[in-house]
Amino acid sequence: MSSESTPLLNGNGSHSHSDATFFQRVKTLIAAEEEPSWTQSYRFFIFGSYLNLFLLFVPLSVIAHKLNWDAALRFSFSFIAIIPLAKLLGEATEQMSAKLGQTLAGLLNASFGNAVEIIVGIAALLQGELRIVQTSMLGSILSNLLLVLGCSFLAAGFKFKESNFQVTAAQASSSLMTLACITLVIPAAYHSTILANMASDGAKNKLPLLFNTEPVDIDQSGLLVISRGTALLLLGVYVAYLCFQLKTHSYLFETEEPVAEAPRMSVVAAGVALLATTVVTSFCADYLVASIEETAERYSIPKPFIGLILLPIVANAAEHVTSVWMAMKGQMELTIGICVGSSIQIATFVVPLLVIVGWIAGHELSLFFANFEVNLFSFVLDGKSNYMEGLMLITLYLVIALAFWVT
Secondary structure, rough: OOOOOOOHHOOOOOOHHHHHHHHHHHHHHHHHOOOOHEEEEHHHHHOOHHHHHHHHHHHHHHHHOOOOOHHHHHHHHHHHHHHHHHHHHHHHHHHHHOHHHHHHHHHHHHOOOOOOHHHHHHHHHHHHHHHHHHHHHOOOOOOHHHHHHHHHHHHHHHHHHEOOOOOOHHHHHHHHHHHHHHHHHHHHHHHHHHHHHHHHHHHOOOOOOOOOOOOOOOOOOOHHHHHHHHHHHHHHHHHHHHHHHHHEEEEEEOOOOOOOOOOOOHHHHHHHHHHHHHHHHHHHHHHHHHHHHHHHHHHHOOHHHHHHHHHHHHHHHHHHHHHHHHHHOOOOOHHHHHHHHHHHHHHHHHHHHHHHHHHHOOOOOOOOHHHHHOOOOOOOOOEOOOOOHHHHHHHHHHHHHHHHHHH
16 A cells, blocks of 8 residues: 555554645545535535525515615514524535544534624624623523523433433533633623722712712723733633544543434535625624614614524524434434533633734723623533423523513
8 A cells, every 4th residue: 555545544643644644635525536516515505404495584684784674674684694594604514524524623613613603793893882792692602501401401301301411521611611701700800899999989089989870980901901811811721622622532522423424515615605604694794783773772672682682592593403403312412512512612712702803903892791691600510411400491591581681
């Protein structure tokens, strides 16, 4: 056997041929036999799901925005249009991952796993909707950990009396999630300390801060330094977590996955589809964010409710369906991976990324969340689940939604 083919068959990943192996793998993927044609690829991509019927709302969203229709129509059309686009982003990513191997597939999923959240977040950030950015990111985490996980546990509970999953990997993920939550508490603690000091100074001058009716002007420089420094550190931790998950301790995350189906799209066609869908999604996200302010004012919908509840639901709709479906098939490790993995990506990758993008673009986005929001984080995994745990998680999510409707 020639030396050129050896690296492709070398299971121990010889370091001396690592570069050759990578380029040979890419070349092999592109030139693979029986790879779907472009026609077959895009026929599957466009007509492979009934959910794609909602793509009709993409041109409606554009028309409504250009003709300046009622804010509710602009918001609704863009809102619905993003649902199938999120599904297509996930489908294109999955089709590319199917033939890239574990490491490359893991990196691809890490990059595009929350593409909709990133696109919506950047669109809101560039339009100065910092509150929407913060609440939508927090809402995405809570949606995955409470609503999606709860629905998955509840759905699995209808078929199985009790479901089990790999607790070691779940605990490792939980630890990282706890770290991310703590980093959100620190800016809030700093903010509370500043307020306490200002209240103390006000008392000395017989002007108690609690009775002031004017807005309190707090220096944001300290919060920005803490937030931007924390964002850089979290990104470093996220890279280390990817190495932990994909390389050094990958055995902790091994699951008994169902037999993989043959790819329905070629790698190149899936890549082109991924880029095109990302561009279309960015326009719909921009239209959606642009209509939030007017919709909230005209129809008396609290903006925090829109950011915390509505946007995460539409951004994660396809992901939610997949998680529940896997739970009903008894694939709880995959369900936990979808819910917890997505939350970790948002907390340690997407949120820090948006803070840095805001830093570059001149928008003062910080990691300061109101104390009420920080205290909402709840995450407990013991390796077992049943329908009652799912019901409790869903109930907690609904209570949070109700609280933000009246906050």
